Amino acid sequence: MNVHVKPYTARVLGVIKERFGLRNKDQALDKFAEMHGDEYVEREVKDELARDIVRSVEAHEKKHGLKPMTLKELDELCGVSSG
Secondary structure: OOOOOOHHHHHHHHHHHHHOOOOOHHHHHHHHHHHHHHHOOOOOOOHHHHHHHHHHHHHHHHHHOOOOOOHHHHHHHHOOOOO
């Protein structure tokens, strides 16, 4: 991909490149996106993590059903003392 940027943007990418010891401005642009991208776009969840969460929820529902939890039970689960 060939990207044309303004001189200021090129300077910013140059500083990021040097600061993090990157090889080129492509890597600097990737680093900038890593650092600030969450402000605009949520990161994608890896498939295996999503499968693990679904399995965990299914196991919990199988064991406990869909019984509502009291605030006291929630506090105990989270390690919050109610006193």
